[in-house]
Amino acid sequence: MTTSPATERGGVTGRAPWPLVVPALLGLAFLVLPLAGLLVRAPWSTLPRRLAEPQVLEALRLSLVTASLATAVCLLLGVPLAWLLARASFPGRRLVRALVTVPLVLPPVVGGVALLLVLGRRGLLGQWLESTFGITLPFTTAGVVVAEAFVAMPFLVISVEGALRAADPRYEEAAATLGASRWTAFRRVTLPLVMPGVIAGAVLCWARALGEFGATITFAGNFPGTTQTMPLAVYLALETEPEAAIVLSLVLLAVSVVILASLRDRWTSSP
Amino acid sequence: MTGPSTGPSTGPSTGRGAGLRARLVVTRPSFALDITLEVAAGEVVALLGPNGAGKTTALRALAGLTPLSAGGTITLDELPLHPLPAERRPIGMVFQNYLLFPHLSALDNVAFGPRCQGASKAEARRTAADLLRRVGLAEQASARPGRLSGGQAQRVALARALAVRPRLLLLDEPLAALDAHTRLEIRSHLRRHLAGFDGATVLVTHDPLDAMVLADRLVVVEHGSVVQQGGPAEVARRPRTDYVARLVGLNLFRGVADGHRVEVGELTFSTSERPAGAVFVAFSPAAVALYRSRPDGSPRNLWRARIDGIERHGDNVRVHLAGPIAAFADITPAALADLDLAPGQEIWASVKATETHAYPA
Numbered sequence: 001m002t003t004s005p006a007t008e009r010g011g012v013t014g015r016a017p018w019p020l021v022v023p024a025l026l027g028l029a030f031l032v033l034p035l036a037g038l039l040v041r042a043p044w045s046t047l048p049r050r051l052a053e054p055q056v057l058e059a060l061r062l063s064l065v066t067a068s069l070a071t072a073v074c075l076l077l078g079v080p081l082a083w084l085l086a087r088a089s090f091p092g093r094r095l096v097r098a099l100v101t102v103p104l105v106l107p108p109v110v111g112g113v114a115l116l117l118v119l120g121r122r123g124l125l126g127q128w129l130e131s132t133f134g135i136t137l138p139f140t141t142a143g144v145v146v147a148e149a150f151v152a153m154p155f156l157v158i159s160v161e162g163a164l165r166a167a168d169p170r171y172e173e174a175a176a177t178l179g180a181s182r183w184t185a186f187r188r189v190t191l192p193l194v195m196p197g198v199i200a201g202a203v204l205c206w207a208r209a210l211g212e213f214g215a216t217i218t219f220a221g222n223f224p225g226t227t228q229t230m231p232l233a234v235y236l237a238l239e240t241e242p243e244a245a246i247v248l249s250l251v252l253l254a255v256s257v258v259i260l261a262s263l264r265d266r267w268t269s270s271p
Numbered sequence: 272m273t274g275p276s277t278g279p280s281t282g283p284s285t286g287r288g289a290g291l292r293a294r295l296v297v298t299r300p301s302f303a304l305d306i307t308l309e310v311a312a313g314e315v316v317a318l319l320g321p322n323g324a325g326k327t328t329a330l331r332a333l334a335g336l337t338p339l340s341a342g343g344t345i346t347l348d349e350l351p352l353h354p355l356p357a358e359r360r361p362i363g364m365v366f367q368n369y370l371l372f373p374h375l376s377a378l379d380n381v382a383f384g385p386r387c388q389g390a391s392k393a394e395a396r397r398t399a400a401d402l403l404r405r406v407g408l409a410e411q412a413s414a415r416p417g418r419l420s421g422g423q424a425q426r427v428a429l430a431r432a433l434a435v436r437p438r439l440l441l442l443d444e445p446l447a448a449l450d451a452h453t454r455l456e457i458r459s460h461l462r463r464h465l466a467g468f469d470g471a472t473v474l475v476t477h478d479p480l481d482a483m484v485l486a487d488r489l490v491v492v493e494h495g496s497v498v499q500q501g502g503p504a505e506v507a508r509r510p511r512t513d514y515v516a517r518l519v520g521l522n523l524f525r526g527v528a529d530g531h532r533v534e535v536g537e538l539t540f541s542t543s544e545r546p547a548g549a550v551f552v553a554f555s556p557a558a559v560a561l562y563r564s565r566p567d568g569s570p571r572n573l574w575r576a577r578i579d580g581i582e583r584h585g586d587n588v589r590v591h592l593a594g595p596i597a598a599f600a601d602i603t604p605a606a607l608a609d610l611d612l613a614p615g616q617e618i619w620a621s622v623k624a625t626e627t628h629a630y631p632a
Contacts (some may be wrong), residue, residue, distance in 0.1 A: 018565075042364070083319075144338055168370075170366065170370055171336075171372060173336050173357070173370075174364070174366055174370040174372075175356040175372075175383070175387075176335070176336070176356070176358045177334050177336070177357055177358075177360075177362060177363070177364040177441075178358075178363075178383050178384035178387055178431065178434075178435055179358050179359075179384055179387035179388050179435055180358055180383070180387045181387075184387060188383070189372055192372075192374040193372075193374060251430075268475055
């Protein structure tokens with residue numbers, strides 16, 4: 001906000017036209033005011049005590065753990081998937097890429113319903129999982145991780161795929177002439193080269209998982225200590241204890257700001 | 272200073288059949304490459320040709336980065352190479368832009384190959400440090416590629432390619448990315464190292480000077496086929512295509528010989544040699560004399576030409592001649608002033624028989 005892109009780019013100077021300036025300022029106010037309201041209405045005097053309440057800490061701990069686990073799952077499955085989309089050529093690749101981005105535009109509640117139909121106790125895979133391994137996912141902490149990973153993975157895949165496409169494939173050829181198998185070339189050359197993209201994707205993925213609400217409440221329910229993550233706690237608190245909801249929201253806001261700051265160079269300075 | 276330290280070679284580096292024999296066939300919808308290449312162990316062969324001739328495709332096919340089409344075979348030290356993927360071929364390759372791994376130090380770039388071949392980390396680094404010392408970059412071992420100059424990066428790329436103890440060294444335009452001054456220095460550096468390498472070397476370039484200095488033999492490729500090959504002196508003296516003639520700076524024509532006389536179109540040339548049948552006629556632009564009016568004493572090899580253009584050429588002036596044959600004449604700026612030449616003008620041109628070479632086409 002402090003650096004002026006107009007002076008840097010040396011574009012047309014002069015007064016900005018009001019049909020652009022007025023809606024722009026309105027838009028800015030629309031984005032900033034609710035956050036300011038959150039800060040204004042926050043019960044600052046009782047904040048430390050409320051933050052130390054066991055339910056808050058429990059929800060925060062659960063959110064951090066499940067979001068991190070979901071990110072780990074996304075990294076484990078999403079990076080290879082991104083590699084496949086960027087490097088391998090197979091029939092139907094365009095379709096696969098479209099499918100990968102579906103959870104991005106799908107309403108999360110629909111995602112939760114879909115997960116229930118497949119992984120629920122009576123679901124296509126869930127039935128088999130329970131009878132063979134005795135694993136049930138719905139309404140468990142593992143279910144939270146599954147719901148969050150389902151919603152957040154596209155963010156990682158798209159970010160890593162973009163980085164892989166931008167990376168020069170000739171480095172992999174150079175590695176091959178030096179005796180590296182494709183796996184070695186990926187591990188020792190490609191992955192380090194696209195690491196900034198992987199990190200950015202992982203942070204984005206983690207932030208999305210942390211804020212996940214719809215799929216989680218549908219697939220995993222809202223049980224304090226097991227499946228009640230921060231967003232769920234905020235929603236519940238709003239009905240019973242609005243001030244607690246504000247406190248919880250402030251915590252999530254703080255986490256978002258930290259994420260934005262850590263990605264500052266990557267996202268906010270791009271043209 | 273190099274020599275045996277290239278490492279104990281496991282392959283039969285001497286003896287019959289050592290080296291490369293390849294028929295490189297690559298067929299694409301818009302392009303077809305079909306060349307035969309033989310390079311003895313210790314020999315340096317330059318693939319020379321214009322852009323798009325297929326030189327780099329040939330090199331990539333040797334490396335296993337571009338698949339061969341039906342009919343293609345590669346044999347290295349009597350072992351078939353073409354069934355192997357790139358990572359299993361005993362090759363070292365220096366890429367045009369070097370492609371040093373930007374996240375690794377110079378040392379780790381060079382150690383990458385030995386590591387892939389199963390050497391321990393310490394062992395690979397020892398090999399790499401030794402090679403960096405040999406290319407004169409011991410002090411840059413810990414530098415990332417981004418901090419190396421063009422010449423240094425080229426030397427690291429060479430060290431990295433040699434670190435895998437290849438039996439076939441492939442160099443793609445190894446000097447093209449360097450500025451003129453560095454190029455001179457790196458060219459002689461590269462020449463020393465190639466002389467000390469006991470495997471076969473194939474080098475791709477479009478620069479005739481690089482090819483002449485670095486290679487024992489030139490293979491000229493145009494439109495996916497070999498159009499001429501031979502020692503640098505032979506190619507320079509007896510070009511067989513317009514492209515090669517331009518590269519080495521000669522006027523080149525096809526004609527039909529009968530004794531000392533060669534018919535080139537409607538002109539008749541007298542030459543020093545006595546070939547017969549279809550021949551090439553070549554002469555240097557500097558051997559062409561220009562006259563405003565028809566010279567007395569009727570010198571041979573005289574023709575009427577029109578000046579198509581005049582341009583600087585080193586210290587001299589190059590005059591483009593149109594007429595019965597299209598030729599270049601190099602004259603001094605003083606001669607240009609004396610003759611008062613201008614484009615469009617009609618003049619007389621001649622070349623001495625002793626300066627005109629004819630050889631079988």
